[in-house]
Amino acid sequence: MIHQALFFIFAAICVAGALNLLLQKHPISSALSLIVVMGSLALLYLLLGAQFVAAIQIIVYAGAIMVLFVFVIMLLNAGIEEHTEGSRIAVYFGVPAVAALVGMVLYVLLKTSHIEYQVQLGGFVKPTRDVAMLLFREYLLPFEVTSVLILIAIMGAVVLARREP
Amino acid sequence: MENLITLAFLVVKILVITHVLLGAVAYTVWLERKLIGRMQNRWGPTRVGPFGLLQPIADGIKFIVKEDLLPPGVNKPLFLLAPLLAVALGLTSLAVIPFGESITIAGHTEALQISGFMRADGSIFDANVGLLIILGVTSIGVYGIALAGWSSNSKYSLLGSLRASAQMISYELALGLSLVGVIIMSGSLSLRQIVDAQGGNILHWNFIGGWQFVAFFVYLIAAFAETNRIPFDLPEAETELVAGYHTEYSAMKFAMFFMAEYANMFTAACVATLLFLGGWHSPFEGISWIPAVPLPPIVGALVPVFWFALKIFFFIFFYIWVRGTLPRFRYDQLMAFGWKVLLPLAIANIIVTSALVAMNLAPIGPK
Amino acid sequence: MVPVTYYLVLSAILFTIGVAAFIFKRNIITIFMSIELMLNAVNLSFVAFANMHHNLDGHIFVFFVMVVAAAEAAVGLAIIISVFRTRETLNVDRVNLLKL
Numbered sequence: 055m056i057h058q059a060l061f062f063i064f065a066a067i068c069v070a071g072a073l074n075l076l077l078q079k080h081p082i083s084s085a086l087s088l089i090v091v092m093g094s095l096a097l098l099y100l101l102l103g104a105q106f107v108a109a110i111q112i113i114v115y116a117g118a119i120m121v122l123f124v125f126v127i128m129l130l131n132a133g134i135e136e137h138t139e140g141s142r143i144a145v146y147f148g149v150p151a152v153a154a155l156v157g158m159v160l161y162v163l164l165k166t167s168h169i170e171y172q173v174q175l176g177g178f179v180k181p182t183r184d185v186a187m188l189l190f191r192e193y194l195l196p197f198e199v200t201s202v203l204i205l206i207a208i209m210g211a212v213v214l215a216r217r218e219p
Numbered sequence: 220m221e222n223l224i225t226l227a228f229l230v231v232k233i234l235v236i237t238h239v240l241l242g243a244v245a246y247t248v249w250l251e252r253k254l255i256g257r258m259q260n261r262w263g264p265t266r267v268g269p270f271g272l273l274q275p276i277a278d279g280i281k282f283i284v285k286e287d288l289l290p291p292g293v294n295k296p297l298f299l300l301a302p303l304l305a306v307a308l309g310l311t312s313l314a315v316i317p318f319g320e321s322i323t324i325a326g327h328t329e330a331l332q333i334s335g336f337m338r339a340d341g342s343i344f345d346a347n348v349g350l351l352i353i354l355g356v357t358s359i360g361v362y363g364i365a366l367a368g369w370s371s372n373s374k375y376s377l378l379g380s381l382r383a384s385a386q387m388i389s390y391e392l393a394l395g396l397s398l399v400g401v402i403i404m405s406g407s408l409s410l411r412q413i414v415d416a417q418g419g420n421i422l423h424w425n426f427i428g429g430w431q432f433v434a435f436f437v438y439l440i441a442a443f444a445e446t447n448r449i450p451f452d453l454p455e456a457e458t459e460l461v462a463g464y465h466t467e468y469s470a471m472k473f474a475m476f477f478m479a480e481y482a483n484m485f486t487a488a489c490v491a492t493l494l495f496l497g498g499w500h501s502p503f504e505g506i507s508w509i510p511a512v513p514l515p516p517i518v519g520a521l522v523p524v525f526w527f528a529l530k531i532f533f534f535i536f537f538y539i540w541v542r543g544t545l546p547r548f549r550y551d552q553l554m555a556f557g558w559k560v561l562l563p564l565a566i567a568n569i570i571v572t573s574a575l576v577a578m579n580l581a582p583i584g585p586k
Numbered sequence: 587m588v589p590v591t592y593y594l595v596l597s598a599i600l601f602t603i604g605v606a607a608f609i610f611k612r613n614i615i616t617i618f619m620s621i622e623l624m625l626n627a628v629n630l631s632f633v634a635f636a637n638m639h640h641n642l643d644g645h646i647f648v649f650f651v652m653v654v655a656a657a658e659a660a661v662g663l664a665i666i667i668s669v670f671r672t673r674e675t676l677n678v679d680r681v682n683l684l685k686l
Contacts, residue, residue, distance in 0.1 A: 163594065214667070
């Protein structure tokens, strides 16, 4: 009962935030609605028992990546977006593409709606230690590879954003 | 019925802790003015009440009755949202901070922590990623400042908030990494378990017993930067930016930023106390030659809270002391210090700590 | 008790909105944000499937997606800044020449 109530509240906030991202004209409003989506997704992760994922969702996504976005929007002083030639083309090709995507998603969902599994509150809560064990034992190589990826990304960002002397 | 009593106690806990914090914030301002005054050979506030003790109340009344200006050209919804966001996030971290073990009032035992609940066997259950929740809440606290600066439509505010965002992102890395050593030592992210792992006298605390002094100093410096205090108060450097991100704010909205800043100072002090200085444990705990004094149960339950508050006071005093002593950093010095000194130090601390734990050399450690 | 399908439907809705924003928005920063929205939608289904199969691998995948998103944000925003320096616009339609 309480699980359903919480799910519907936060799902509604998620969808409203995502739609607001689509409808707002100013990039900073879009960024704020995306932060709201990320915050309510973190709460949905908590309902699914993924506490560590919920915490890093807030720390990494809402607290680091989106701060970077807001920072860049403020730095470039981005204004209201303008509609040009490309927007009409985007509408001509975009509407059928999105409609096709919606149809495909609906088809897959109807086909798989026989999944009877019910999510129970607190039904699958594992301590953070288990996540760490999995990450540093079974997924050690991917973990190291992503750390190299991050290093390359940092160097790339520094090279790209540096002013020419 | 049982649930109702738990709920009632929860509400009482929230009200008491929030109001104690807000009162402490008001009197920290008084303490700061008084101490800075003495450090500069002045008296500080003396007019309102004995020793100026009623000054915070006078200030509060002034904030409420002042005219609430809304400058033209601001982005109104965000301009109103920013101070609310700042103060709400400043208070949210309190929910997971444990202040002591538990207290029994009228036959009902209650954990001294808003998000802590008693299990049937008398042990306490709390959020098992409590430390990460605090880190998350402080990391989204930067939006209050960023939006305040952006929505004000003023160059000083914008510069202040750009500086604040850059500074907070940079120092958060060092801050987060400096805590990893403690997490390795205690093997848990739950604040209560981290404190329990340091149970005992001063030699068992992470600061000394866990050999985390490097991490402690990195944390302390990064916390100064995160809370925008001198020597890292560039976002509100009054000599260059008028007042930084809150230039355009007046009356109660300005007071909210003020409260948020001091609430963040308290959060940083709480985290330092819990992680490095043994939380509510007395420095003399378990030393056999100190005689045990018999105390009534309620007083006995409040003694740990006293130690906790004393350690917090020490940090607040330190904040004020530093403010009275050090000049402000230059912006390039601030960035270079964060990235080239604090971050490598924090990483080196993680490597040394994990090596010590792996070789079983650490005096305390994960069981 | 909530059927796991609800979480998957929510994830699909968010993903579709992300695709729509990616196509219809003209501001390069907003387009970039809609990619983040799509990644978030996928993360939700990872966590829902982890719950369904009682397997932590889904959480690990979310972790990797976040790391990749962080790397992508760092490089992508740097590219946006350098594009803005040369073109002085954030509208993708005005960034239509390979060379100035």
